[in-house]
Amino acid sequence: MSRAMPAPDDRVDSLYDLPLEQFVPERDALAKELRGQGDRDAADEVRRLKKPTRAAWAVNRAVREQPDAARALADSARLLTEAQQESLGGGDGSALREAGERARAAVDALVTAAPSGSEATAEKVRETLHAATVDPEVLEEVSAGRVAHERVASGFGALAEAVARSGAPARRAAKKKDDPGAAAAREESRRREKLRRAKEAEAAAEHDVSAARLALQQVESALTDRRAQLRAAEARLKDARRRRERAEG
Numbered sequence: 001m002s003r004a005m006p007a008p009d010d011r012v013d014s015l016y017d018l019p020l021e022q023f024v025p026e027r028d029a030l031a032k033e034l035r036g037q038g039d040r041d042a043a044d045e046v047r048r049l050k051k052p053t054r055a056a057w058a059v060n061r062a063v064r065e066q067p068d069a070a071r072a073l074a075d076s077a078r079l080l081t082e083a084q085q086e087s088l089g090g091g092d093g094s095a096l097r098e099a100g101e102r103a104r105a106a107v108d109a110l111v112t113a114a115p116s117g118s119e120a121t122a123e124k125v126r127e128t129l130h131a132a133t134v135d136p137e138v139l140e141e142v143s144a145g146r147v148a149h150e151r152v153a154s155g156f157g158a159l160a161e162a163v164a165r166s167g168a169p170a171r172r173a174a175k176k177k178d179d180p181g182a183a184a185a186r187e188e189s190r191r192r193e194k195l196r197r198a199k200e201a202e203a204a205a206e207h208d209v210s211a212a213r214l215a216l217q218q219v220e221s222a223l224t225d226r227r228a229q230l231r232a233a234e235a236r237l238k239d240a241r242r243r244r245e246r247a248e249g
Helices: 007-017 022-036 040-047 054-063 067-088 094-113 119-134 138-146 156-166 170-175 180-248
Strands: none
Touching: 007 022, 022 040, 022 054, 054 067, 054 094, 054 119, 054 138, 067 094, 067 119, 067 138, 094 119, 119 138
16 A cells, blocks of 8 residues: 655655755755646745755754753743743742743753754854744744744843843843843843844845745746747648648649
8 A cells, every 4th residue: 555645734844854955955846746746836835935044954953853842942931921921010030030041941952952063053043042932933933843044032032031141130130220231131132133133134035035036937937838839839830831832732
């Protein structure tokens, strides 16, 4: 008995588990196969998938190889959100510190498992994982192991990260506006937010370029087909004229 072919979504998911250099050829092969099966929409969607950056690929491999740590990251994100709300409501910050420590432990485990290859890439992996603890959209990508580019935490999430690293209570950091540590945390938060927006703008532009390139390829393919049809029609016309001329003679 023949084995059933994996569903397209499963095959897309498997792309993110490949060595990085195999992503594009395997993606294109899957898109070609889906197009050959008549599923043009699925083929186009697959073709538009972006090759992960080195850091994003390392995150994907880490969460796939360490599912327990990935679940711990998701749990710590939930606890961190609850603790932040409690702290903003006047809590003493102990829950926030504890949630931050759990998030840091989960991040550390995944950074250790990630095949980053360099300190710079490892730092991008860490930033992406920290962003996942405070941004549901990033957490969804990370948990699925389908991250396309590195991300950074912003806003209160960056402050929570600083609190988790230093162990200082969140209320004290928030109230003491003239505290050098709080000022540094705010400045770091602004820097990360600016970087995040710049990276997201770059990613959006890359997506637009890929979409435009795909559309151009489709137009060129259609044009090639039309030229072939024209040549075939001209050949038939030429043959028909020759037969008509012979009949007249």
